[in-house]
Amino acid sequence: MTQYVIRRLLMVIPVLFGVSVIVFAIMRIAPGDVATMILMGSGGEGGASAEAIAKLREQLGLNKPYHVQYAEFMLGLLRLDPGNSLWSGQPIRQELAQRLPITVEVALLAILVSWVIAIPTGILSAIRQDTWVDWIFRVVSIAGLAVPVFWMGTLVIMALTYCCRWIPPLGYTDPLRDPWRHFQQIVWPTLVLGFFLSAVVSRMTRSAMLEVLREDYIRTAWAKGLRERVIVIRHALKNALLPVITLSSIQLGNLMGGAVITETIFTIPGVGRYLVDAIFHRDYPVVQTIVIMLAVIFVFLNLVVDLVYGWLDPRIRYT
Amino acid sequence: MTEQVRSVDAQVALAGRLPVRPGILRRVLNFARRKPTGAIGAAIIFLMVFTAVFADYIARYDPYLIRTDKLFTPPGPEFWLGTDDFGRDLFSRIVYGSRISLYVGILAVLFGTTNGALWGLISGYFGGRTDFIIQRVMDALMAFPTLVLALAIVAALGQSTTNVIIAVGIVLTPTANRVIRSVVLSIKQNVYIEAARAIGASELRVMFLHVLPNCVAPYIILATTALGTAILAEASLSFLGLGTPPPEPAWGSMLSGAAQRYIRQAPWMAIYPGIAISLAVFAFNMFGDALRDVLDPKLRGR
Numbered sequence: 001m002t003q004y005v006i007r008r009l010l011m012v013i014p015v016l017f018g019v020s021v022i023v024f025a026i027m028r029i030a031p032g033d034v035a036t037m038i039l040m041g042s043g044g045e046g047g048a049s050a051e052a053i054a055k056l057r058e059q060l061g062l063n064k065p066y067h068v069q070y071a072e073f074m075l076g077l078l079r080l081d082p083g084n085s086l087w088s089g090q091p092i093r094q095e096l097a098q099r100l101p102i103t104v105e106v107a108l109l110a111i112l113v114s115w116v117i118a119i120p121t122g123i124l125s126a127i128r129q130d131t132w133v134d135w136i137f138r139v140v141s142i143a144g145l146a147v148p149v150f151w152m153g154t155l156v157i158m159a160l161t162y163c164c165r166w167i168p169p170l171g172y173t174d175p176l177r178d179p180w181r182h183f184q185q186i187v188w189p190t191l192v193l194g195f196f197l198s199a200v201v202s203r204m205t206r207s208a209m210l211e212v213l214r215e216d217y218i219r220t221a222w223a224k225g226l227r228e229r230v231i232v233i234r235h236a237l238k239n240a241l242l243p244v245i246t247l248s249s250i251q252l253g254n255l256m257g258g259a260v261i262t263e264t265i266f267t268i269p270g271v272g273r274y275l276v277d278a279i280f281h282r283d284y285p286v287v288q289t290i291v292i293m294l295a296v297i298f299v300f301l302n303l304v305v306d307l308v309y310g311w312l313d314p315r316i317r318y319t
Numbered sequence: 320m321t322e323q324v325r326s327v328d329a330q331v332a333l334a335g336r337l338p339v340r341p342g343i344l345r346r347v348l349n350f351a352r353r354k355p356t357g358a359i360g361a362a363i364i365f366l367m368v369f370t371a372v373f374a375d376y377i378a379r380y381d382p383y384l385i386r387t388d389k390l391f392t393p394p395g396p397e398f399w400l401g402t403d404d405f406g407r408d409l410f411s412r413i414v415y416g417s418r419i420s421l422y423v424g425i426l427a428v429l430f431g432t433t434n435g436a437l438w439g440l441i442s443g444y445f446g447g448r449t450d451f452i453i454q455r456v457m458d459a460l461m462a463f464p465t466l467v468l469a470l471a472i473v474a475a476l477g478q479s480t481t482n483v484i485i486a487v488g489i490v491l492t493p494t495a496n497r498v499i500r501s502v503v504l505s506i507k508q509n510v511y512i513e514a515a516r517a518i519g520a521s522e523l524r525v526m527f528l529h530v531l532p533n534c535v536a537p538y539i540i541l542a543t544t545a546l547g548t549a550i551l552a553e554a555s556l557s558f559l560g561l562g563t564p565p566p567e568p569a570w571g572s573m574l575s576g577a578a579q580r581y582i583r584q585a586p587w588m589a590i591y592p593g594i595a596i597s598l599a600v601f602a603f604n605m606f607g608d609a610l611r612d613v614l615d616p617k618l619r620g621r
Contacts, residue, residue, distance in 0.1 A: 018459030026475040139356065142608065146601035148551055150558045151574060151593035158582055158589065258464030261555060265579075275467060276559065279474045287471070295462035 005303070012299045019295040020288065024070055027284050033062060034086040034282045060086050073288060082289040087281040092289050095274065102172055103270035106190055106262070107255035111248050113194025114201050119244070121198075122205025126240075127232060129210065137202065144199030153192050153265040160188075170267045189266040193259060197251050204247050208240040215239075242309060249305045253298035257290060350613065357609020363602035371417040378411035382568045391585045401587040404577040409587065412568035413595050419569045420599060423484055424549040431488030432545045435495030436538055442496065443503030444526050454500075457493040465490045466555055473561045480563050487552045491545050498541055499534055506533045536614040543610055547603030554596045570596045 035056040057063050061072075076083050082092045118141075125137040161167050168188050175182040212218065213236055221231045260272035271290060278286035341349070351358035370377055379399070386406035394401040400409040442453040460468065472486035506512065507530070515525050556562035557571030565572060573592040582589050 014455050015458045015462060018455060019462050022459060023471065026471050029475045142356075142604050143597070143601055145604055146547065146551075146599075147597045148554055148558070148571075148593065148600075150555065150571075151589075151596065154574065154579065154582070154589050154593070158586055161583065162586075253462075254464045256464070257467045260466060260470075261558065264559070272467075276470060279470055282474075291463065291467070291471075294464060294467070295459075298462045 005307075008303050008306070012296075012303075015299060016292065016295055020070075020074065020292050023288050023291040024066075024073075024284075027282065027287055028066060033057070034284065035060060035062060037281050038087065073285060077289065077292065083285050085278070085283055085286050087278070087283040087286070092286055095286075096271070096289070096293070099269060099271050099274055102268060103256060103259065103263075103272065106186065106193070106259060106268065106270065107252055109186065109190040110193035110197060110255060110259075111252055113190055114197035114251075115248070117195065117198035118201035119205050122202040122244075123209055123232060123237065125202070125206040126209030126213065127228070134206075138206075141199040141202045144195060147196070149192060149196050150261045150265055152196065153189070153262060156188055156192055157265070168266075172268050185266070185268075189259075189262045189268060193255070193262050197248075200251075201244060201247060204244050205240065208243045209236060212236045212240045238312065242312060245308060245312075246305055249301045250298075253294070253301050256297050257294045350609070354609035354612065356605045357612075360602040360605030360607075360609065363598055364606055367417050367421065367599055367602065370414055371421050374414050374418055378408075378414040380408040380411045382407060382411045382415040383566055384408070391581065393585075394587055400591045401585065403573070403585070403588050404581060409573075409591055412573060413570065413592055416568045416570045416573065416592065416595065417599070419480075419563050419567060420550045420553060420596075423480065423487065423553045423563065424546045426484045427487035427491060427549040427553070428542050428545045430484060431491030431549075432495040432538070432542050434488065435492035436499040436534065436541070438492075439496040439499030440503055440526065440531065440534065443500040444507065444522075444530060450500075453496070457496050460489070461493045465552070469552055469556055470559065470561055473556060478561055478564050480567075483553060483556055483562050486556070487549050490552060491549060495538075495541050495545065498537060502534055502537050503530055506530050540607055540611045540614060543603055543607035547600040547607065550596065550603070551600050 035053050039053055039056060054063075061069065064072075073082070080093070084091050085095065121137045121141070125134045128134050157168065169181055169185050172185055173181045209232075218231060218236055221235050226235075257272050257275050259270060260276050262268070263270045263273045264276075275287065275290045277283075278290070351361075384407060386402070389398070389402050389406035390404060392398050392402040392406070394409075398408050398410065400413065402408055403412070438453050438457075442450045463471075469486040469490050472489060473482050476482040476485065512525060512529055515529050520529075553562055553569070554571030554574075557569040558575045560572070560575065562571055563569040570592045574589060574596075578585075578588040578592075
């Protein structure tokens, strides 16, 4: 077990190396750099002399050779100090410390919402396969996959404005300062995201349940005369949940930076928004730090899920 | 005529030479009866392709025509779906938008899914170190949230339709790679592969003539669903202002900016393009689902 974890952790190194090289390269291919952006404005509307740009580049350390820049950045990251944003000059660590909890909160709540919607519908769909219940849930879940999150968010705001004559407060308030306002701000984005995620989760629950329900031990349980509810919930669900957990963990990893659109619509100051703004500004260290952080989260979530597997299903052994 | 042909077919079949193969129309009808949702999807796809091809005849106005006297006209007989903040006809813009969505979607899938599938074929077929290296690259690509990866690529290459296609294509690559790799791994176990090797077929011959044809069905399923994903990704990029550049009538960009700002004065601007995106993605998902059921018996009914 310990050996397995160590080996898995060693496997992480090449992946993280690949990610860091890819993101470093992508950001350097990008036309224009942060020095030009700062002096000329992000649209290039202001004027600046070539000397001024060169001077700022030198100050920011952008004129060093690429491998030196890469090595310096990675060493800083290993000390958990990625330095300052080139655009705002603020320490990246401090900024992330503020934003990450917000993103994690929204993401976890969204996953929770998706489970509340998807697991019951997925189970019902499976045990009533090919009936109208199944058909409706399947069509709704395929439709849920098709509706873009940004449009659903817009519709929710629109519906609240028109039907309830109430515009939800946008932005983000510290829950300790004003819990009620915090709730009003957080509930809509999490519902929208949760509904969106539930589409895939519901399909996964359904197909996993269908597979498990055909197993021999389920037939044995029926033969013993157990009630349907007991068979489904106590015997089948636990095994059917394994792939669902994997899926949710991938979704959770994706949400850490991928909730950009939801954060944009509901103006939530999360990690995604920070990342996209940094991409626009060519703020290299911020982009690199966030992307590597996301990759680390993603890889560790995978590891945790694999360990949870062993706990849920004692047949799985790690060697 | 068909009756006659069929009876000839039937005679041949009775003679034990050919199985009866129903006509194309009959097969389409059979598919529609067995998979009504898939048929609905196919119908919407057909409608979308038709609209894109004949956009010049279907659109009622020039989609770029700015009319300052018609700003924010609500939907009505003159402008079926209303006009936007430049007085442009929303219906015509949505009609022309189908071209962008299909163009970006199809090319992104041809580039991304095909690319992923080819590497998957190589990775699964050769195994060993080749497999290890390719899979670690895919791991790295998968560790990025999809939208972030696409955003970063467009930001790096510059904003243009071609670069959106490249970005969306790269996002599609790892999934296709994984699926085709696993298909190849199971095909490799078959006896006929061993037989082909035994009679001295070269690696390339086995790979392209014996393994590849068996990947076609999964590839078609992948590509159909990937088209939905690609259309959605293009719309998301456009919504964030990094997709197909304005003033092109991309569905995603029609929903951002002005549509958000004038949501109270002109709600139609924020409604109709969204319906178009949802319908298109819905259609490809439905059709892909039905195709999977029909083409892949192992997954039937899931």
